[in-house]
Amino acid sequence: MIEDKNQQRTQLSDLGEFGLIDHLTKNFKISHKSTVKSIGDDAAVLDFKNKKIVVTTDLLVEGVHFDLSYMPLKHLGYKAAIVNLSDVYAMNAKATQITVSIAVSNRFPLEALEDLYAGIETAAKIYNIDVVGGDTTSSTTGLLISVTAIGEIESNNEVYRDGAKSNDLLVVTGDLGAAYMGLQVLEREKEVYKVNPNSQPDLEGYSYIIERQLKPEARKDIIKLLKDLEVKPSSMIDISDGLSSEIMHLCKQSKVGCDLYEEKIPLDPQVISTCEEFNIDSTTVALNGGEDYELLFTISQDDYSKIKANPNFTVIGYMKEEQAGIHLVTRADTKIPIKAQGWKNFNA
Amino acid sequence: MIEDKNQQRTQLSDLGEFGLIDHLTKNFKISHKSTVKSIGDDAAVLDFKNKKIVVTTDLLVEGVHFDLSYMPLKHLGYKAAIVNLSDVYAMNAKATQITVSIAVSNRFPLEALEDLYAGIETAAKIYNIDVVGGDTTSSTTGLLISVTAIGEIESNNEVYRDGAKSNDLLVVTGDLGAAYMGLQVLEREKEVYKVNPNSQPDLEGYSYIIERQLKPEARKDIIKLLKDLEVKPSSMIDISDGLSSEIMHLCKQSKVGCDLYEEKIPLDPQVISTCEEFNIDSTTVALNGGEDYELLFTISQDDYSKIKANPNFTVIGYMKEEQAGIHLVTRADTKIPIKAQGWKNFNA
Known part of the structure; x- marks a missing residue:
């Protein structure tokens, strides 16, 4: 600008x-x-x-x-x-x-x-x-x-999207939704700038979410960490399109269902406060925002003890039989089916 | 159209x-x-x-x-x-x-x-x-x-652009300039169509050059042929930008010069007749036309006997010491330096 x-x-x-x-x-x-x-x-x-x-x-x-x-x-x-x-x-x-x-x-x-x-x-x-x-x-x-x-x-180390089993735990790294909220702040400041080109962008208090949008990192560290912990996920995908889309990929390719717990979804405080400011539901942002580049994977329950103390990992749900379907379990303990989002790029 | x-x-x-x-x-x-x-x-x-x-x-x-x-x-x-x-x-x-x-x-x-x-x-x-x-x-x-x-x-079979030696023969597959002349014909018919949308394109007599533009082939057959003939080129490049540009790549990377003989450049009769019709010099077309996807390579003179009877190959020149420079030897036996063409895509 x-x-x-x-x-x-x-x-x-x-x-x-x-x-x-x-x-x-x-x-x-x-x-x-x-x-x-x-x-x-x-x-x-x-x-x-x-x-x-x-x-x-x-x-x-x-x-x-x-x-x-x-x-x-x-x-x-x-x-x-x-x-x-x-x-x-x-x-x-x-x-x-x-x-x-x-x-x-x-x-x-x-x-x-x-x-x-x-x-x-x-x-x-x-x-x-x-x-x-x-x-x-x-x-x-x-x-x-x-x-x-x-x-x-190395041979036998590859992890595909199709290996998740019923009862496996669903684990995500880092936190979600920040890149999307960073984009919202940048878009808002762009509109302000259009009206008044002499204005200086007001980005204070948004540094984390803006960095997640403008300078994301890939989780190379997690691959090393999983190796050190001797955990081989049963399935894995990166979160580029949003949590719900990636869960659906794992479920569809692994032929399993999933219960995702809303209260477990990791959110940075800056995401929560910016969502309040923009009057957007933070769960919706985490599910559909995308561009987080965190890793989403499933592990056998036997491996739970290896990851439970690690701040990099959050268990957000578990896999079920395919016919159970894919659901979000809300804070109010109701179950909402997770559905595919339209392809927004082509709806423009 | x-x-x-x-x-x-x-x-x-x-x-x-x-x-x-x-x-x-x-x-x-x-x-x-x-x-x-x-x-x-x-x-x-x-x-x-x-x-x-x-x-x-x-x-x-x-x-x-x-x-x-x-x-x-x-x-x-x-x-x-x-x-x-x-x-x-x-x-x-x-x-x-x-x-x-x-x-x-x-x-x-x-x-x-x-x-x-x-x-x-x-x-x-x-x-x-x-x-x-x-x-x-x-x-x-x-x-x-x-x-x-x-x-x-296979190990040791790789051929780079930087292996040409002084006195190596410069060899090209197939013929040159056809894709460019095919494009000229298509462009002309497009202009005719713009003026009169009911006109049918007149492409008779141009089938070879149009096919070279619209449906080029890659020379997979040549790689097999070279293997069968037990010829390993000292350097090789494909002709995507035009003969002169590719020769300059080989010479620059191999630190050699080159004499290219105009009379040896292989041209299809349809290229020659279309060049006459469009009043374009066929050598210029072969040198700068591009998109031929033929292979240009150098071989030791010791390998000449292996390729000389093969209709797929034409010896068009030979490599020299670097200080001799890169020249086209014309039919009139004058020497013209071969120079880099501008990057036409960015001059538009």
């Missing part, structure tokens, strides 16, 4: 495609033995010896997944990496490489793309991944980022 | 994202042992045992890489797969899996995406690859396709 009219601008057409890729990726270091050949050939070459590899891909579209009026490009680059790494961790795997493709219109100068790549580089450093390839092209309108993440997994 | 006003239209929002992915990918079969887990989890799981894997990714943007007024969606799906497989083959590798992500605006009904995926499925069958993942999202404007291809390679 703050525009610097004097910023340096280098036209992308001055560099050419190959000059641009070279320029943007010149600082990227390789740190994995499995990366045999990186950026600069027709393809990257990876050598995983006897390990299995996992591959996942996500597309982020301007105007659908992000709004550059409050999303700094550096954060966007970071987030584009994170959302894919989160999918790798949700397989109980170690993330090792990513490829990054961008389509970008002429309105972006080189300096904007440098910011974007600086965010990708930061994520690569923090999460210890190699950037091994990509594609850079022009678009007729906005910015679009496609990231593919690759990871490795 | 032919619009069917009565075609069936199913709104994408009726299906939701997950319903859409399920629907579009339900016919996809798995045929590789290395595909352990495919579409439907956070990531695909692949197991390549002791082989190295190659990974490559490409982004195709409506209005930049394709024009739906003459590119049928089925062909577009096919081509999106092909351009990535071509990069895998250019590593001397075997393509095994792809992921496909699309961003699509509301103006596309389900039936359009079915056509797109039918093209992807056809490519997957013909080239024997598994579709193992992807992402489907909305876009604010046009259609965008991001494909990541994965392949495997």
Whole structure:
């Protein structure tokens, strides 16, 4: 919301495609033995010896997944990496490489793309991944980022969505709904700015929920923690679309039902207070908000003692027979069926 | 250029994202042992045992890489797969899996995406690859396709861009410039159609060059042929941007120069006649046209006897010391330096 009219601008057409890729990726270091050949050939070459590899891909579209009026490009680059790494961790795997493709219109100068790549580089450093390839092209309108993440997994360590059993405990990491409420605050400030461009955004008291929206983290730490605790989940998924959607994926693919306890859903105090301020139900936000990038998994009740004392984990329900259905057990002890949300992106 | 006003239209929002992915990918079969887990989890799981894997990714943007007024969606799906497989083959590798992500605006009904995926499925069958993942999202404007291809390679079989040596022969497969001239014909017919929407496109006599533009093939056959002939190229690249650009990549990365002989550049008779009709120099088209998806490689002169009788290969020049530079030797025996072209996509 703050525009610097004097910023340096280098036209992308001055560099050419190959000059641009070279320029943007010149600082990227390789740190994995499995990366045999990186950026600069027709393809990257990876050598995983006897390990299995996992591959996942996500597309982020301007105007659908992000709004550059409050999303700094550096954060966007970071987030584009994170959302894919989160999918790798949700397989109980170690993330090792990513490829990054961008389509970008002429309105972006080189300096904007440098910011974007600086965010990708930061994520690569923090999460210890190699950037091994990509594609850079022009678009007729906005910015679009496609990231593919690759990871490795020891045999028999992979955790799918289809392994949950009746009576397994449903566990979530961290807390839910903060990214969505952060977005609500940012959208509100954008509207204020539109009316009065001289206003300064008032974001005090919202730092946690705004950071969860603008600079989310993927739960690499949880994969290590589960290993240390000797817990192998029976099923696992990351929370990108919202708790209810992810529970439905686990239930559908595992052919089980579920009781989710409203009172157990972990919420940060800032989420609760912001929900009150916006007059939104916090349970609805946790169920449908999305973009939390926490991990949702099921474990055998035998493993409960291993996780119960750990502040990273909250048991929020348990799995049932398929015919029991999928329900939210409310604080008033009534049962409400959890249903699929429409696909909001296509209803716009 | 032919619009069917009565075609069936199913709104994408009726299906939701997950319903859409399920629907579009339900016919996809798995045929590789290395595909352990495919579409439907956070990531695909692949197991390549002791082989190295190659990974490559490409982004195709409506209005930049394709024009739906003459590119049928089925062909577009096919081509999106092909351009990535071509990069895998250019590593001397075997393509095994792809992921496909699309961003699509509301103006596309389900039936359009079915056509797109039918093209992807056809490519997957013909080239024997598994579709193992992807992402489907909305876009604010046009259609965008991001494909990541994965392949495997026996140790020591990989061929990079940086292995060319002085005195190596420069070899190209097939013929060049046809895809570009096919595009010129299609663009001309589009202009005619704009002026008179009742006109029927006149494409007779251009079938080869139009097919090269709308339904290109990747040279999987060449990788097998080179193996059968016991030829391992010293360097290799696929021709996506045009011969001159690819030669410069090989020379720059291998630190060598090159003499390219104009009279040796393989051209189809239809390219020559269409160039005459459009009053364009055919050598310029071959050098800068792009989208041929032929393979360009260098071999030791010792291997010449193995390839010389084969109609798939044309020796078009030889590599020199780096300080000799990169030149086109014309039919008139003058030497013209080969220079980088601007990045036309960003000059629009």
